[in-house]
Amino acid sequence: MLLAGMNFALLFAALVQRRTRPLLRDQELRLYLALLGVGTLVLALELAGEGLYAGEQAIRHAVFQTVSTMTTTGFASADFTTWTTLTAVILVGLMFIGGSAGSTAGSVKVVRHLLIGKVLRRELDQTVHPEIVSPIPLNGSVVQERTLRAVIAFVLLYVGLFAVGALLITLDEALANSRVTAFEAVAASATTLGNVGPAFGFAGPMGSFEPFSDLSKAVMIVLMWLGRLEIIPVIVLFTKRYWRT
Amino acid sequence: MISVARLRRAFRRDTFGVDVEAVLDLVGALLKYLGLAFLVPAAVALGYGESVWPFLLSGAITSAAGAALERLATGKERVSPREGFLIVALTWLLVPAFGSLPYVFAGEAELGRPINAYFESVSGFTATGATVLEDFDTLTRSLALWRQFTQWLGGMGIIVLAIAILPRLRVGGRQLLQSELAGPTEVERLSVSIRDTARRLWVLYVALTAVLIALLALLGWTGVEERMNLFEAAAHAFTTVSIGGFSTQARSLEAFGPAVQWTVALFIVLAGINFLRLYRLFVQRHGRAFARDEELRLYLLLLTIGSAVLLVELVGSGRFAGEEAVRHAVFQAVSIMTTTGFASTDYVAWGPLAAVTIVGLMFFGASAGSTGGSIKVVRHLLISRLLRRELDQTVHPEIVSPIRLNGAVVEERTLRAVLAFVLLYVGFFALGALALVVESFRTTTGVSPFEAIAAAAATLGNVGPAYGFAGPMGSYEPFSPLSKVIMIGLMWLGRVEIIPVVVLLTRAYWRS
Numbered sequence: 001m002l003l004a005g006m007n008f009a010l011l012f013a014a015l016v017q018r019r020t021r022p023l024l025r026d027q028e029l030r031l032y033l034a035l036l037g038v039g040t041l042v043l044a045l046e047l048a049g050e051g052l053y054a055g056e057q058a059i060r061h062a063v064f065q066t067v068s069t070m071t072t073t074g075f076a077s078a079d080f081t082t083w084t085t086l087t088a089v090i091l092v093g094l095m096f097i098g099g100s101a102g103s104t105a106g107s108v109k110v111v112r113h114l115l116i117g118k119v120l121r122r123e124l125d126q127t128v129h130p131e132i133v134s135p136i137p138l139n140g141s142v143v144q145e146r147t148l149r150a151v152i153a154f155v156l157l158y159v160g161l162f163a164v165g166a167l168l169i170t171l172d173e174a175l176a177n178s179r180v181t182a183f184e185a186v187a188a189s190a191t192t193l194g195n196v197g198p199a200f201g202f203a204g205p206m207g208s209f210e211p212f213s214d215l216s217k218a219v220m221i222v223l224m225w226l227g228r229l230e231i232i233p234v235i236v237l238f239t240k241r242y243w244r245t
Numbered sequence: 246m247i248s249v250a251r252l253r254r255a256f257r258r259d260t261f262g263v264d265v266e267a268v269l270d271l272v273g274a275l276l277k278y279l280g281l282a283f284l285v286p287a288a289v290a291l292g293y294g295e296s297v298w299p300f301l302l303s304g305a306i307t308s309a310a311g312a313a314l315e316r317l318a319t320g321k322e323r324v325s326p327r328e329g330f331l332i333v334a335l336t337w338l339l340v341p342a343f344g345s346l347p348y349v350f351a352g353e354a355e356l357g358r359p360i361n362a363y364f365e366s367v368s369g370f371t372a373t374g375a376t377v378l379e380d381f382d383t384l385t386r387s388l389a390l391w392r393q394f395t396q397w398l399g400g401m402g403i404i405v406l407a408i409a410i411l412p413r414l415r416v417g418g419r420q421l422l423q424s425e426l427a428g429p430t431e432v433e434r435l436s437v438s439i440r441d442t443a444r445r446l447w448v449l450y451v452a453l454t455a456v457l458i459a460l461l462a463l464l465g466w467t468g469v470e471e472r473m474n475l476f477e478a479a480a481h482a483f484t485t486v487s488i489g490g491f492s493t494q495a496r497s498l499e500a501f502g503p504a505v506q507w508t509v510a511l512f513i514v515l516a517g518i519n520f521l522r523l524y525r526l527f528v529q530r531h532g533r534a535f536a537r538d539e540e541l542r543l544y545l546l547l548l549t550i551g552s553a554v555l556l557v558e559l560v561g562s563g564r565f566a567g568e569e570a571v572r573h574a575v576f577q578a579v580s581i582m583t584t585t586g587f588a589s590t591d592y593v594a595w596g597p598l599a600a601v602t603i604v605g606l607m608f609f610g611a612s613a614g615s616t617g618g619s620i621k622v623v624r625h626l627l628i629s630r631l632l633r634r635e636l637d638q639t640v641h642p643e644i645v646s647p648i649r650l651n652g653a654v655v656e657e658r659t660l661r662a663v664l665a666f667v668l669l670y671v672g673f674f675a676l677g678a679l680a681l682v683v684e685s686f687r688t689t690t691g692v693s694p695f696e697a698i699a700a701a702a703a704t705l706g707n708v709g710p711a712y713g714f715a716g717p718m719g720s721y722e723p724f725s726p727l728s729k730v731i732m733i734g735l736m737w738l739g740r741v742e743i744i745p746v747v748v749l750l751t752r753a754y755w756r757s
Contacts, residue, residue: 046686085694089682092694124753127414153635170598170602174598181597183694183695232639235636236636242640
């Protein structure tokens, strides 16, 4: 999972062409590993601190769940729905990070987070010194403004669709009178849009999405489809401009 | 005195890129006048035969501290936008600190503890409405009025901040407020100077408050609402017009009948409109331009949609029917979306659909240029237009189309600032929620993930009540001291629109 969540172009260069430098120097890879490290550390401390697991077991479950959830794989080495509140929030948070661009992972992806961070940093510098015009570099080359705008648009659409998805799932559950809590609906929306898999409640890693109503399943089918195609190709179909000659 | 001299030298422009001395001078001047505000609760205390000393002492300390700061630091009349960030950030930290003194001096059972006093005061001056009070019965009349009054004072500050200061700091974007609504002469006249703009809008603010006090008092006087007297009318008018949400009643607006609830809901909707536009409607009589405003239309549309979704939940679950269902749905949608925080009934007991809708509404906010908090409607409007353009450009990369608001082209710079704000807002919300979960877990406070999410959204958005024990009929008291500090930070960040605080953390800001 860890390997499959890396950029395949860089992996190819490293493994087949024996050029490891681009891979090792890649800023996205570094952030990817750092995020996995932080997620693992927090989960391990929490699991050990709460006495749920000890020693190797705590570390194994923490590493496994972090890697599996953040890269949007969805395997589970233990039923994390029975873990604590803190782990629940962290796991749902990890669902929004994703793997590297150019991997088979879903969700927002690490490079977009990296670029958003750089854009915000520049915006703050420009707030103080409006005269500054500085390009944003990634791995030494300048990223086009057009690309940056597309990244921001994607992230905002992602957050917006996630919220709409969560609302629709609760709307349907309220009408069908089934028992889905607000947090479970949020998790279900995040997990399907991010192409992760398991959520919380009955839709946990050892459970099934079967108890959801038909309408909720339809909503989640759309979310998985949107997430996989990176949203914009689908939404574009709904603009008038696309169909006009 | 040598140390003072050295300190002063260190604060001069040659050490930092920012004139810290001028900043302290201005903040000092503000505190000096803030001292006078304590005379209002002191007068109430006299009227009810309660102790006036907590207020007089607090007022004296505030004025003295302000005068001392002004003395120590010699400033100039004019400061640059760069100093503005520090002034804004410091003011919204220091004013609540002095405003919390009466709670401590009065030795109030719950508010007397310093952390609680500061939380309540920050929640007051930022017009949030999150309270740590659990027992409302032992609160003296004068202290109860001070709570309400801090929100009203905060509202006055927010109007100046939102309309005169933040646009100059490129945070709100002047264009978002003024656009092409009125003829160019009016725009000019209305923005002659910060002082003049503030004075005009304060008149409107005071007038709105006075009308609401009169209406509520009339409801009490005619016997429609027995529990409403002049004190309650003033107390609730203060926190309605400021979009604050503090109440003197433990059960918030549930303590009053339908007539009061509908009246308050109407005034919340009014207070959530851009004050510049309200001024043009009421004073300059530009009814047409007012009705055509794109932000206003979206604002009313969103309020309607929010009310409709809540109504579906209330009727569908059979909790309420008829007028009651409509009233509770409208009241909660209006109160939460504008970030007021009053409640006409305990919405915590409602179903998951209502829960997700209510927390979702916390991210909309009222109009720009009102006393409401959160992201604000105009930013949502611009973001949707930006996304629309982005999609059009995906299909036709050669298209270059400007984005318009009320017919005027919005600068790309303003759009970038809007994007940065929204991304930072979402980021701080997520960080805040995570921090609250970590902390409540460490101290075994028993907060569910959804409750932590709601509390972060409610404090960052300056809404007030959240879910669980921090619901509209509950209190933030069970949160640990560190959680309270985190939420004080969120209320502060949300109120000053994040960027003035985050900018202070960059090296570029302090370098000369």
